[in-house]
Amino acid sequence: xxxxxxxxxxxxxxxxxxxxLPEDLVKGKENxxxxxxxxxxxxxxxxxxxxxxxxxxxQGNPNYPTNLGAQGVWxxxxxxxxxxxxxxxxxxxxxxEKASGRFDSITWGRALDEVSKALExxxxxxxxISPPMRGHSAVIADExxxxxxxxxxxxxxxDLKTYRSAIKNIFGQDIQPHYDIGxxxxxxxxxxxxxxxxxxxxxxxxxxxxxxxxxxxxxGIMTHVDSRFSVTASNADRWIPITPGxxxxxxxxIAYVIIEEQLxxxxxxxxxxxxxxxxxxxxxxxxxxxxxxxxxxxxVLGAHSVPELIRTVAREFASHRPAIAIGGGTAxxxxxxxxxxxxxxxxxxxxxxxxxxxxxxxxPESPVKNLKATSNAHTLSDLEELIRDIKxxxxxxxxxxxxxxxxxxxxxxxxEAVLNSDDIYLVSIDSFMNETNQYADMILPDRNxxxxxxxxxxxxxxxxxxxxIQQPIVNPLSDMDPRSSSDxxxxxxxxxxxxxxxPWKSLEDALKGMSxxxxxxxxxxxxxxxxxxxxxxxxxxxxxxxxxxxxxxxxNISGLISKVIDKDKEPRLSGDGDFYLxxxxxxxxLDGRNGDMPWAQGTPDPITSVAxxxxxxxxxxxxxxxxxxxxxxxxxxxxxSSITGIAFVSPxxxxxVISVPLGQGRTKGSAYxxxxxxxxxxxxxxxxxxxxxxxxxGLAWAATTVSITNTGESLRIAKFEGDYESREVGFTEGExxxxxxxxxxxxx
Amino acid sequence: MIPKGNIVAATLxxxxxxxxxxxxxxxxxxxxxxxxxxxxxxxPAQPIAFPHTAHxxxxxxxxxxxxCEFCHRNVTKGDSATVPxxxxxxxxxxxxxxxxxxxxxxxxKLVTAYSDGVPVNWxxxxxxxxxxxxxHEAHIRHFTQGDTPETQLExxxxxxxxxxxxxxxxxxxxxxxxxxxMGTCLDCHxxxxxxxxxxxxxx
Numbered sequence: 001x002x003x004x005x006x007x008x009x010x011x012x013x014x015x016x017x018x019x020x021l022p023e024d025l026v027k028g029k030e031n032x033x034x035x036x037x038x039x040x041x042x043x044x045x046x047x048x049x050x051x052x053x054x055x056x057x058x059q060g061n062p063n064y065p066t067n068l069g070a071q072g073v074w075x076x077x078x079x080x081x082x083x084x085x086x087x088x089x090x091x092x093x094x095x096x097e098k099a100s101g102r103f104d105s106i107t108w109g110r111a112l113d114e115v116s117k118a119l120e121x122x123x124x125x126x127x128x129i130s131p132p133m134r135g136h137s138a139v140i141a142d143e144x145x146x147x148x149x150x151x152x153x154x155x156x157x158x159d160l161k162t163y164r165s166a167i168k169n170i171f172g173q174d175i176q177p178h179y180d181i182g183x184x185x186x187x188x189x190x191x192x193x194x195x196x197x198x199x200x201x202x203x204x205x206x207x208x209x210x211x212x213x214x215x216x217x218x219x220g221i222m223t224h225v226d227s228r229f230s231v232t233a234s235n236a237d238r239w240i241p242i243t244p245g246x247x248x249x250x251x252x253x254i255a256y257v258i259i260e261e262q263l264x265x266x267x268x269x270x271x272x273x274x275x276x277x278x279x280x281x282x283x284x285x286x287x288x289x290x291x292x293x294x295x296x297x298x299x300v301l302g303a304h305s306v307p308e309l310i311r312t313v314a315r316e317f318a319s320h321r322p323a324i325a326i327g328g329g330t331a332x333x334x335x336x337x338x339x340x341x342x343x344x345x346x347x348x349x350x351x352x353x354x355x356x357x358x359x360x361x362x363x364p365e366s367p368v369k370n371l372k373a374t375s376n377a378h379t380l381s382d383l384e385e386l387i388r389d390i391k392x393x394x395x396x397x398x399x400x401x402x403x404x405x406x407x408x409x410x411x412x413x414x415x416e417a418v419l420n421s422d423d424i425y426l427v428s429i430d431s432f433m434n435e436t437n438q439y440a441d442m443i444l445p446d447r448n449x450x451x452x453x454x455x456x457x458x459x460x461x462x463x464x465x466x467x468x469i470q471q472p473i474v475n476p477l478s479d480m481d482p483r484s485s486s487d488x489x490x491x492x493x494x495x496x497x498x499x500x501x502x503p504w505k506s507l508e509d510a511l512k513g514m515s516x517x518x519x520x521x522x523x524x525x526x527x528x529x530x531x532x533x534x535x536x537x538x539x540x541x542x543x544x545x546x547x548x549x550x551x552x553x554x555x556n557i558s559g560l561i562s563k564v565i566d567k568d569k570e571p572r573l574s575g576d577g578d579f580y581l582x583x584x585x586x587x588x589x590l591d592g593r594n595g596d597m598p599w600a601q602g603t604p605d606p607i608t609s610v611a612x613x614x615x616x617x618x619x620x621x622x623x624x625x626x627x628x629x630x631x632x633x634x635x636x637x638x639x640x641s642s643i644t645g646i647a648f649v650s651p652x653x654x655x656x657v658i659s660v661p662l663g664q665g666r667t668k669g670s671a672y673x674x675x676x677x678x679x680x681x682x683x684x685x686x687x688x689x690x691x692x693x694x695x696x697x698g699l700a701w702a703a704t705t706v707s708i709t710n711t712g713e714s715l716r717i718a719k720f721e722g723d724y725e726s727r728e729v730g731f732t733e734g735e736x737x738x739x740x741x742x743x744x745x746x747x748x
Numbered sequence: 749m750i751p752k753g754n755i756v757a758a759t760l761x762x763x764x765x766x767x768x769x770x771x772x773x774x775x776x777x778x779x780x781x782x783x784x785x786x787x788x789x790x791x792p793a794q795p796i797a798f799p800h801t802a803h804x805x806x807x808x809x810x811x812x813x814x815x816c817e818f819c820h821r822n823v824t825k826g827d828s829a830t831v832p833x834x835x836x837x838x839x840x841x842x843x844x845x846x847x848x849x850x851x852x853x854x855x856x857k858l859v860t861a862y863s864d865g866v867p868v869n870w871x872x873x874x875x876x877x878x879x880x881x882x883x884h885e886a887h888i889r890h891f892t893q894g895d896t897p898e899t900q901l902e903x904x905x906x907x908x909x910x911x912x913x914x915x916x917x918x919x920x921x922x923x924x925x926x927x928x929x930m931g932t933c934l935d936c937h938x939x940x941x942x943x944x945x946x947x948x949x950x951x
Contacts, residue, residue: 018867
C-alpha cells in the first residue's frame with residue numbers, strides 16, 4: 001500500500017513525442033459536431049464534444065426537431081461503445097466447429113475475399129436480418145440483398161407491426177404519427193410506456209415537459225391505463241390497472257359514454273363513424289356492461305365503481321380538448337392486440353384530435369426519392385418463415401447486420417439449431433460477440449455511429465419533413481480496424497458486379513447525392529448558395545427539416561367503429577399459471593441490445609432503482625401469502641420454460657400480474673453482460689409462449705400466464721430505493737415550488 | 749567500571765555513526781532544498797541524446813538560435829509546454845545531418861522511430877505533482893506583457909527565469925538551475941506581488 005501511496009506510476013515519468021504532428025490537437029480546445037445517436041429506440045439528434053481528436057461527451061442537439069436538445073439515457077452509451085475494451089477490432093474467421101468460440105483474426109482483404117466467394121457460390125439463396133432501418137443504410141441493404149436474390153427481415157424482440165397496422169387502419173397511412181403532447185390538454189394512454197421506452201421516448205418526454213409546465217397556459221392531465229406500474233403510470237394523474245387484453249373494451253366503453261352524453265365536438269361525424277347506427281353500435285360496451293370485465297380495482301381516485309370511473313375518464317377526456325389517446329406496449333401485445341389499439345386510436349377521431357394542434361399530427365412522406373419515412377414491419381412469424389427457408393435450403397447464406405435474434409427471440413422458434421449447422425454460411429456484422437454471432441463463419445466489425453456516415457428519416461418525425469444526418473466525428477482508435485457496414489456491402493456488390501442499383505462509391509457518396517437533391521428543393525432549414533456550402537451546413541446543423549412540409553389526414557372514418565368492433569375477440573392465454581406475465585423493455589438495456597455497456601447495466605431502473613439484475617415484480621400481499629421476501633430467488637414458470645430472478649415486492653404491482661424486464665440473461669458477450677450469479681439474471685423471452693396477434697401474426701408477448709415458486713435461495717438485490725430515508729415533500733419552507741394537483745382542481 | 753580502552757572504542761564508533769548519519773541527513777537536506785549532490789537525482793539517460801545547445805544555443809556558441817516555442821509549441825498557448833512530434837523533428841532532419849558520427853547516430857534513431865511510426869518516450873525532467881496546477885501560458889504572458897522592463901521580456905528570456913540557460917545545457921537535469929519546488933514559486937509570486945493563496949496553485 002505504501003508503494004501505491006508514495007510512488008509515481010512509471011508512465012508518468014515519461015513524456016511522449018507522438019509520431020505525427022497533431023496540427024489540430026491544441027490542448028483544451030473543444031469542438032462540437034452534430035450527428036445522430038443510434039443507441040436508443042429511435043434516432044436522436046446529438047452533438048458530440050471532441051477534444052484532441054477524441055469524443056468526450058454526447059448531448060442532445062438543441063435544433064433537431066424530434067428531441068430539441070433533450071437526450072435519452074442511451075446517448076452516453078455511444079461513448080462506451082466507442083471505447084469499449086471488448087469491442088471487436090478486426091475481422092474474425094471461424095477456426096473450428098461452430099460455437100466453439102475459436103476465431104482467427106484476419107485482414108479485411110482476406111475476409112472480404114472469402115465472403116465474396118461465399119456470396120458468389122450461394123447467389124439467390126442469401127438473406128439478411130437487421131434491426132429496423134431507414135435512410136440510405138436501408139436502401140443499400142435492400143438493394144444488396146435484392147441483387148443476390150434474397151430477402152431482408154427487420155427484427156425486433158417486441159415488434160411494432162401491430163401498432164403500425166392499427167395506425168394504418170385508423171389514420172390511413174403507414175407512417176407513424178407525431179403526438180403533440182406539449183399542446184394537449186389531456187392524454188389518455190393505454191399500455192404504452194411512452195415516457196420510458198416506447199417508440200420515441202425522448203420526443204414524448206420533451207412534449208410531456210411542456211404538457212406539465214404550469215407556466216404555460218395550461219397544465220395537462222394524464223390518465224394511464226396499464227397492467228403494470230410503469231414510468232408513464234407513475235407520472236400520470238391517474239393510473240388504472242386492468243387485466244392485459246381488456247384495453248380495447250375500455251376504450252370502446254369510453255367511446256360509448258362520449259356518444260351517449262354527446263361530449264364530442266360539433267365537427268365530429270358520429271353518424272359516419274358508426275355507419276348510422278349511433279349509440280346502439282356500442283351498446284355492448286356501456287360502462288355498466290363491461291365494468292366488471294376489466295379487472296380494474298373498484299376504488300381509483302375517488303370513483304366508487306368501475307362504471308363510474310369509466311364515465312369520469314370519458315368526461316374528462318372529451319371535455320379537456322385537445323386530447324390525445326395513445327396505445328401500445330402491453331395494450332397491443334395480447335392476441336387481440338390489433339383490436340385494442342384500433343379501439344384506442346379511434347378515440348382521437350371521436351374528440352376531433354386528428355390533424356389538430358395538441359392532437360395526433362400525421363407525418364408527411366420523405367422529401368427524397370427512394371428514401372422511405374417508415375421501416376419495414378416484420379414479426380416473429382417472418383423470422384419463423386426464414387427458418388423454414390433455411391431448413392429447406394432455400395436460404396444458404398445469412399447476414400446478421402447488427403442484430404442478435406438468438407437472444408432476442410424465444411427458444412421455441414428454433415433459430416439457434418439452424419444456425420448451428422454447416423448448411424448455413426453465417427456472416428455477422430457487429431461490434432461485440434453475442435449469442436448469435438458465436439455461430440458465425442465470419443464476423444466483420446462495424447463502425448460505431450460516432451465513426452460512421454448515415455442518415456435517417458426519423459420515425460416518427462415531429463409532424464413535418466425531417467432528415468437527420470450522421471457524420472464520422474472521430475477516427476477509430478489506432479488498434480481498431482472496423483469498417484462501415486454499408487461500405488462493406490457496397491464493396492462486396494461492386495466486386496461481384498452486382499451494384500447496378502447502387503450507383504455510389506460509398507455511403508458518404510450516397511449522402512452527398514441526397515444533399516444535392518435537398519439543395520435543389522430550395523426550401524427547408526439548411527441554407528447554402530452552392531451544393532458544397534449546403535452540404536457543409538447540412539452537416540453542421542445535423543439535418544434538414546421543413547416546418548411547412550406537413551402531413552395530411554387521409555383517414556377514412558366511414559364505419560370505422562363497426563370495423564373495429566368486428567375485430568373484438570376475447571384474448572387467448574397460454575399457460576396454466578396464476579399470474580399474467582407482463583414483460584417490459586428495460587429503461588436503458590431496452591431489449592438487451594445495450595447489455596454490453598456498463599453504463600446501461602448500472603443505470604438504476606426509474607421505478608424500482610434496481611441495476612445489473614433481473615427483478616421479478618410481485619404484489620406485496622401476494623408475496624406475504626406465499627412467504628416471499630425481497631431478494632428471494634423466484635422461479636417463474638410457463639408452459640414454454642422457466643427462469644429465475646430476484647423478487648421485488650411492491651404494493652404498486654397488481655396482484656394478478658408478474659412483471660419482468662427484458663435485457664438480462666445474456667450468455668455470450670462482454671463480461672458486463674454475462675458475468676452474473678446464478679439466479680440473478682434471466683431472459684424473460686425464454687418463457688413467452690407461442691401466441692400470435694390476430695391480424696398481424698406478431699408475437700403476443702402479453703398472453704402468457706405463469707406460476708411462481710420460491711427457490712429458497714436469496715440474493716442481495718442491487719437497488720437504491722428503500723436504502724435511504726424518504727419523506728413526502730412540499731410541506732417545509734422552500735419546498736412550495738413542488739406543486740401537486742389532481743384532475744379536479746387544476747387551473748386553466 | 750568500564751575499562752578505559754572500551755570507552756575510547758565506544759566514542760570512536762559513536763563518532764563514526766554520528767558522522768555517517770549526519771552526512772546522510774546533510775545529503776537528504778541538500779537534495780530536498782536544492783540540487784542533489786553526486787548526481788543522485790539525475791534523470792535516466794534520454795532515449796535520444798538531444799542537445800539543446802545545438803538547437804537553441806546561439807550561433808556564436810555553435811547553435812542554431814532556435815526559439816524555445818518552435819519546438820515547445822504549446823508553451824504560449826496552454827498549460828503544458830509539450831514536446832514536439834517526431835514529424836516536426838523529421839521536417840528538418842530529413843535534410844539536416846549530424847555534425848559528427850555520434851550526432852548522426854542520434855539523428856538516425858529519430859528518423860528510424862519516425863519511419864517506423866514508433867513514438868519516443870522521453871524521460872520527464874520536470875514533473876508537476878498531481879495536486880498542483882501550472883499554466884505556462886499565464887507565466888509567459890506575465891513576463892512579456894507587463895509594465896516594467898523585467899516583465900517585458902522575450903519568450904526565450906522568460907523560459908530562463910525558471911529553467912535557467914537551457915540553451916547552454918548539453919543535457920537538462922532536474923533542479924539543474926533551481927529546485928522548482930514550492931519555495932521557488934512562492935519567492936517569485938511574492939517578488940512580483942502575485943497572490944499566494946493556496947488555491948492559486950493547488951487543486
